[in-house]
Amino acid sequence: GAGVSQSPRYKVAKRGQDVALRCDPISGHVSLFWYQQALGQGPEFLTYFQNEAQLDKSGLPSDRFFAERPEGSVSTLKIQRTQQEDSAVYLCASSLVGGALTDTQYFGPGTRLTVL
Amino acid sequence: ILNVEQSPQSLHVQEGDSTNFTCSFPSSNFYALHWYRWETAKSPEALFVMTLNGDEKKKGRISATLNTKEGYSYLYIKGSQPEDSATYLCAFIEVYSGGGADGLTFGKGTHLIIQP
Numbered sequence: 001g002a003g004v005s006q007s008p009r010y011k012v013a014k015r016g017q018d019v020a021l022r023c024d025p026i027s028g029h030v031s032l033f034w035y036q037q038a039l040g041q042g043p044e045f046l047t048y049f050q051n052e053a054q055l056d057k058s059g060l061p062s063d064r065f066f067a068e069r070p071e072g073s074v075s076t077l078k079i080q081r082t083q084q085e086d087s088a089v090y091l092c093a094s095s096l097v098g099g100a101l102t103d104t105q106y107f108g109p110g111t112r113l114t115v116l
Numbered sequence: 117i118l119n120v121e122q123s124p125q126s127l128h129v130q131e132g133d134s135t136n137f138t139c140s141f142p143s144s145n146f147y148a149l150h151w152y153r154w155e156t157a158k159s160p161e162a163l164f165v166m167t168l169n170g171d172e173k174k175k176g177r178i179s180a181t182l183n184t185k186e187g188y189s190y191l192y193i194k195g196s197q198p199e200d201s202a203t204y205l206c207a208f209i210e211v212y213s214g215g216g217a218d219g220l221t222f223g224k225g226t227h228l229i230i231q232p
Contacts, residue, residue: 041224042223045220092130101148104162
C-alpha cells in the first residue's frame with residue numbers, strides 16, 4: 001500500500017526565494033504533522049493538522065513559514081523569503097486517528113531543502 | 117523546552133553481537149515514548165509505542181523497555197545484522213496541563229553501524 005509521499009525530494013533555493021513543499025499522507029489518515037530536521041539534530045515539531053484544521057502551529061520558527069491542508073488530505077508547507085538557516089530536511093507524517101497521543105506516526109522520506 | 121537525550125551518539129558493532137542504547141526523557145508529565153528506525157534515504161519506520169512503566173516490547177530481534185519513573189528507555193538488538201545499520205530515534209510525548217499534546221519531541225538519535 002502507498003505510504004506517505006513528499007515532493008520534491010530535493011530542493012535548492014536561492015536566499016529570498018519562496019518554496020512550497022508538498023505532503024501526500026496515507027489515505028484516510030486524520031492527523032498530519034510537519035517536522036524540521038537540521039543537520040546533526042533530531043526532527044523538531046513544526047505544526048499539526050487534524051483534517052483541515054491546523055490545531056497547533058507552535059513550532060513554526062517564524063511568520064515566513066505557513067502550512068495548509070485545505071481539504072483535509074494533501075498538505076503544503078510554504079516558506080517565504082528563504083534564509084540559509086531554513087536549510088534542513090522537512091519531514092511529513094500522518095496518523096490514522098486524530099488526537100490520539102499513542103497513535104503511530106507514519107513518515108514520508110522528507111524533502112531536503114538547501115538555501116544558497 | 118523538553119530535553120530528550122540519546123546515547124551513545126554513534127555505535128559500531130560487529131555482526132552477530134548484541135547491543136543496546138538509551139533514551140532519556142523528563143519523568144514528569146510522561147504520556148508516551150516512540151522508537152523509530154531511520155535508514156539512509158528511506159522514511160523513518162515506527163518500531164514501538166510505549167506507554168506504561170515497565171513496558172517491554174519486542175519485534176523480531178529488537179526489543180525495548182521503559183522506565184517512566186526514572187525517565188529512560190533502552191533499545192536492545194540481539195545478534196546484530198548489517199540490515200540493522202540505521203539511526204534509531206526516540207520521541208517523547210508529554211501531557212500538557214491542558215490535557216493535550218501534539219507533536220513528538222525527538223532525541224538526536226543513535227547512529228548504529230554493523231560491521232561485517
